[in-house]
Amino acid sequence: GDSRIGAPSLQANPLQVTLVKSLSPALTEMLQPIGGTLVGDMTLNGSTETYLAIVGDVTHRDRGNVSQLAGSARFAIAAGESFDIRLQARPISLAEVGLFAPRLGLRGTASGPISVRGTLDNLRLATALRLSDGGFVEANGTVGLGGRTPRYDLTARTRNLNLNAAMASGPAPSVTASVRASGAGTNPATMRATFAADFAASSWDSVSVDSGSVRVAIANGLANVERLRATGRSTRIEAAGTFGLVAGRVGELRYSVAIDSLGAYNRLIPGGGDAGVVAPRPGVVAPAREQARQDSIRIARATEVVRAA
Numbered sequence: 001g002d003s004r005i006g007a008p009s010l011q012a013n014p015l016q017v018t019l020v021k022s023l024s025p026a027l028t029e030m031l032q033p034i035g036g037t038l039v040g041d042m043t044l045n046g047s048t049e050t051y052l053a054i055v056g057d058v059t060h061r062d063r064g065n066v067s068q069l070a071g072s073a074r075f076a077i078a079a080g081e082s083f084d085i086r087l088q089a090r091p092i093s094l095a096e097v098g099l100f101a102p103r104l105g106l107r108g109t110a111s112g113p114i115s116v117r118g119t120l121d122n123l124r125l126a127t128a129l130r131l132s133d134g135g136f137v138e139a140n141g142t143v144g145l146g147g148r149t150p151r152y153d154l155t156a157r158t159r160n161l162n163l164n165a166a167m168a169s170g171p172a173p174s175v176t177a178s179v180r181a182s183g184a185g186t187n188p189a190t191m192r193a194t195f196a197a198d199f200a201a202s203s204w205d206s207v208s209v210d211s212g213s214v215r216v217a218i219a220n221g222l223a224n225v226e227r228l229r230a231t232g233r234s235t236r237i238e239a240a241g242t243f244g245l246v247a248g249r250v251g252e253l254r255y256s257v258a259i260d261s262l263g264a265y266n267r268l269i270p271g272g273g274d275a276g277v278v279a280p281r282p283g284v285v286a287p288a289r290e291q292a293r294q295d296s297i298r299i300a301r302a303t304e305v306v307r308a309a
Helices: 017-021 025-030 094-100 262-268 282-302 304-308
Strands: 009-016 037-047 051-062 065-076 082-093 109-119 122-131 136-144 151-161 173-184 192-199 202-204 207-209 211-219 222-231 235-244 253-259
Touching: 009 017, 017 025, 017 037, 065 094, 082 094, 082 122
Parallel strands: none
Antiparallel strands: 009 037, 037 051, 051 065, 065 082, 082 109, 109 122, 122 136, 136 151, 151 173, 173 192, 173 202, 192 211, 202 207, 211 222, 222 235, 235 253
């Protein structure tokens, strides 16, 4: 039956997340990969048949991930099961967020406001997070989690973002860019999506990028690179074409790379940073010595009669 909650103050010490998810089928689906416990102070109000409202300041622990969250969450259980979640992460574990998209391999922590409003079929997200290394990410858009294939239409701005600090497989650049992703699915074999990115002054290891632009569409396991441009102090890169993302899909990618000076890539070239004399490699020296020996034998035989006379 209907269980009414009259705004009691609770101290979770601890409270199982599984119990919170069991209050509503929509909560179970929305928080499906999340587990662990909550510890802290909360105030509950509402009814298990109409809506539940929670205000609190809690610490969440799950599989070694620790997040500190403060704010409010309202779940409308009747009439479509909608959400209105407004939290302050201080900080939140990105590895826990990454449970919704394991392929990304997220790690590290981030602090800032997080807003999630709407239904499972149309969740509107808004956040502005500062990462633990000082980078900044602002994201807005919609996500649909109600079907078997997730849908998304998101825009993001980054400033001095170090991908390696947030993703285990990411490189270690400093990226300032605006990005948009729109489509359905995350599996390269079946997803249909378009991606656009425009880069401002950024760096990739020791290589600086003044500006860049990327436009990519993915469908049926094939990526169509409509445009890829990057310019820096010493380099200009352009590319266009297609390439396969899964076995059996083949494309053709045309590219042009112009480098004014290899000095900008010294850190990426083995031995490129050495200023002294570098000894020749054995694999290069051995054939040269053998060639010189054969030349000496040939000359000696050709002049044998002359020298004997």
